[in-house]
Amino acid sequence: MDKIQKxxxxxxxxxxxxIITIFLLIVATGIIMLVLVHQKKQIxxxxxxxxxxxxxxxxxxxxQIEIQEQTLLHISRELHDNLGHSxxxxxxxxxxxxxxxxxxxxxxxxxxxxxxxxxxxxxxxLSVSMGTDLLAQGGLNAAIEGEVERLNKSGQFTASYSQxxxxxxxxxxxxxxxxxxxxxxxxxMVKHSHAxxxxxxxxxxxxxxTLATLDNGIGFNVEEKVNATGAGLRNLNSRALLINxxxxxxxxxxxxxNISITLPL
Amino acid sequence: MKEFLKDGLESLAYFxxxxxxxxxxxxxxxxxxxxxxIYYVASVFFILIACxxxxxxxxxxxxxxxxxxxxxxxxxxxxxxxLGKTRKNIVRTLFLIHLVVFxxxxxxxxxxxxxxxxxxxxxxxxxxxxxxxYFEQVLTNITELNILHQFDFxxxxxxxxxxxxxxxxxxxxxxxxxxxxSTLWSLQNFxxxxxxxxxxxxxxxxxYKKKSY
Numbered sequence: 427m428d429k430i431q432k433x434x435x436x437x438x439x440x441x442x443x444x445i446i447t448i449f450l451l452i453v454a455t456g457i458i459m460l461v462l463v464h465q466k467k468q469i470x471x472x473x474x475x476x477x478x479x480x481x482x483x484x485x486x487x488x489x490q491i492e493i494q495e496q497t498l499l500h501i502s503r504e505l506h507d508n509l510g511h512s513x514x515x516x517x518x519x520x521x522x523x524x525x526x527x528x529x530x531x532x533x534x535x536x537x538x539x540x541x542x543x544x545x546x547x548x549x550x551x552l553s554v555s556m557g558t559d560l561l562a563q564g565g566l567n568a569a570i571e572g573e574v575e576r577l578n579k580s581g582q583f584t585a586s587y588s589q590x591x592x593x594x595x596x597x598x599x600x601x602x603x604x605x606x607x608x609x610x611x612x613x614x615m616v617k618h619s620h621a622x623x624x625x626x627x628x629x630x631x632x633x634x635x636t637l638a639t640l641d642n643g644i645g646f647n648v649e650e651k652v653n654a655t656g657a658g659l660r661n662l663n664s665r666a667l668l669i670n671x672x673x674x675x676x677x678x679x680x681x682x683x684n685i686s687i688t689l690p691l
Numbered sequence: 692m693k694e695f696l697k698d699g700l701e702s703l704a705y706f707x708x709x710x711x712x713x714x715x716x717x718x719x720x721x722x723x724x725x726x727x728x729i730y731y732v733a734s735v736f737f738i739l740i741a742c743x744x745x746x747x748x749x750x751x752x753x754x755x756x757x758x759x760x761x762x763x764x765x766x767x768x769x770x771x772x773x774l775g776k777t778r779k780n781i782v783r784t785l786f787l788i789h790l791v792v793f794x795x796x797x798x799x800x801x802x803x804x805x806x807x808x809x810x811x812x813x814x815x816x817x818x819x820x821x822x823x824x825y826f827e828q829v830l831t832n833i834t835e836l837n838i839l840h841q842f843d844f845x846x847x848x849x850x851x852x853x854x855x856x857x858x859x860x861x862x863x864x865x866x867x868x869x870x871x872x873s874t875l876w877s878l879q880n881f882x883x884x885x886x887x888x889x890x891x892x893x894x895x896x897x898x899y900k901k902k903s904y
Binding site: 435438439442443446449450453454457460461463464465467468470471472475 | 829834837855856859875
């Protein structure tokens with residue numbers, strides 16, 4: 427009996443050990459499968475991250491090109507409307523200068539001098555107001571102030587810029603994209619809103635920074651525009667997503683438009 | 692050899708557990724790991740006392756207290772490594788239940804001198820649940836860091852292997868005879884030893900990989 431009991435005990439022990447070993451192997455297999463699944467998901471994650479990086483670089487480059495195009499367009503307009511006009515007047519004054527009448531000649535020379543001073547001053551302020559330079563040297567604040575000044579100079583709008591809180595630090599890449607979005611919004615307002623007043627407001631809290639543009643124009647149906655085939659709003663939206671910002675568009679026909687870009691800090 | 696498996700191996704396993712924690716703490720400070728290190732160092736001494744004492748009551752009291760402190764320490768560790776309110780709240784809730792149960796056991800007459808297999812089983816199952824919550828987190832919060840280069844993964848894998856095995860062992864432990872009980876306990880200690888070796892291997896692997904880079 428004693429021998430039989432010992433044998434039964436041995437069999438029970440071996441069975442327990444065997445069952446537990448199988449069980450441990452199953453758990454170990456489960457852990458190995460977890461590692462494999464994790465590695466597969468990680469490959470996908472890294473691939474998505476690379477794709478996002480590439481998309482960001484492309485958008486950044488695109489934004490930089492568009493800013494440069496805007497700047498060149500602005501220069502061309504200034505040259506034609508303002509500087510060209512002043513230079514033409516100077517040429518006319520000098521051509522019609524008559525040395526026979528000293529008094530009139532001196533007056534014309536004074537006017538020519540004034541025009542030349544204005545021309546030099548306009549050339550200087552044109553070079554200062556170049557978009558990308560302002561952004562690089564003065565930051566987003568200076569670049570937006572430059573846009574406001576440009577709008578005011580056009581004579582078609584009264585534009586204002588107000589701030590609640592000081593501009594936070596924003597990485598250069600994001601600042602370029604935000605600036606390009608603001609330019610896009612202002613261009614749309616100039617082209618389509620039929621407004622005469624545009625205001626830009628910057629408000630900064632601990633958690634976020636919001637840049638809002640408001641016009642008193644004809645407004646539009648936001649849903650219709652979003653669903654339309656045009657790329658304008660979609661571009662704005664995709665740029666906002668890329669820098670993790672939120673874009674809010676509030677507009678109804680006849681009630682102006684309010685577009686705000688909120689960036690979490 | 693049998694005596695060593697039954698009595699000495701457990702303390703050795705806890706000592707081995709302390710080594711990778713020490714190695715990891717040299718590289719980066721972490722509250723969870725600091726607490727775990729102190730726990731394992733203290734466990735070596737308390738388990739040695741429990742195993743080699745001739746007083747059965749002292750043995751039972753130490754083990755009952757040890758189970759409770761295990762769940763306290765591991766709950767704290769998992770709260771440190773888990774992300775998100777829901778996961779942390781699950782750990783907190785389970786810990787509170789343990790606190791209540793242990794309090795009841797402490798006040799009930801003679802309960803601290805008994806093998807509270809249901810309390811132990813609940814503790815083991817809770818730690819298994821913590822491990823599964825951690826693995827769920829690992830799968831849903833993918834980062835650039837390779838999972839095999841994360842010390843927490845090795846530690847928690849060891850916990851899953853050990854505590855899941857113990858859950859099944861303890862359910863039969865109190866109902867079997869003395870000889871088989873001894874075998875089961877030795878088996879449990881052997882699994883603990885293997886888990887500690889797994890954790891140490893993981894830590895050494897991580898250190899080796901860091902030096903290679």
